[in-house]
């Protein structure tokens with residue numbers, strides 16, 4: 327493992343002290359009780375970073391168990407639909423423990439991983455360069471990358487509009503983005519089963535393997551996402567074209583791709 331970490335802020339290993347928690351590929355900041363509102367703004371940023379620092383060591387294990395390894399296939403699809411040729415430079419934003427970076431390298435692309443959690447980067451198993459930083463304020467020049475991938479992090483950002491504007495700034499014209507995120511199935515029966523699984527089973531598994539509270543409010547975290555049409559419009563407004571959204575695995579996951587105008 328080689329880590330080129332540039333700490334933007336000192337790592338905080340004091341655990342979660344802000345009353346909100348996040349976790350997993352299905353994770354976002356969560357309130358500690360069902361009635362607590364989800365955090366926003368800087369409170370959300372701090373909660374996200376602290377929580378991922380805390381759960382980093384068992385993050386990959388919990389992912390694989392909770393998704394029955396479907397997350398591996400979703401990431402493969404993300405890279406395939408990015409559709410860039412070998413040798414392209416790709417920023418993997420919110421890179422976490424480096425799964426997408428590793429797979430981008432296997433596909434002969436040239437990834438650089440960026441994540442704001444020092445703990446996640448320190449737990450990463452990839453030889454790609456890794457940088458600690460904020461996906462909404464990227465330390466790269468305008469139009470300097472061929473593409474961007476981002477796995478399971480849209481819900482974790484302070485705000486999506488600013489993130490999409492930053493993508494438009496750094497991706498060169500005709501460059502590509504592929505954004506993977508969780509979703510709720512549209513079919514009412516599947517939606518009901520999905521709600522039971524992620525509302526009840528996932529917190530149990532998360533509690534056994536990692537941190538129950540961190541995985542307890544998964545259904546709530548989806549509330550951070552705008553309606554699909556709104557999200558696609560936001561990308562078009564940010565100067566992307568060919569904006570597409572595909573549902574994966576019966577709609578429990580979604581992949582949004584677009585081309586920089």
Ligand SMILES: C[S@@+](CC[C@H](N)C(=O)[O-])C[C@H]1O[C@@H](n2cnc3c(N)ncnc32)[C@H](O)[C@@H]1O
Pocket residue numbers: 349350351352353374375378419420421422423424425426440441442443446459460461462476477478479482483484
């Ligand atoms: C659910 S994990 C996903 C990790 C990885 N992409 C994957 O597919 O497993 C979400 C990641 O987003 C990161 N993150 C959240 N907000 C961020 C931001 N503003 N800038 C960079 N990383 C951020 C967290 O630190 C965490 O590692």
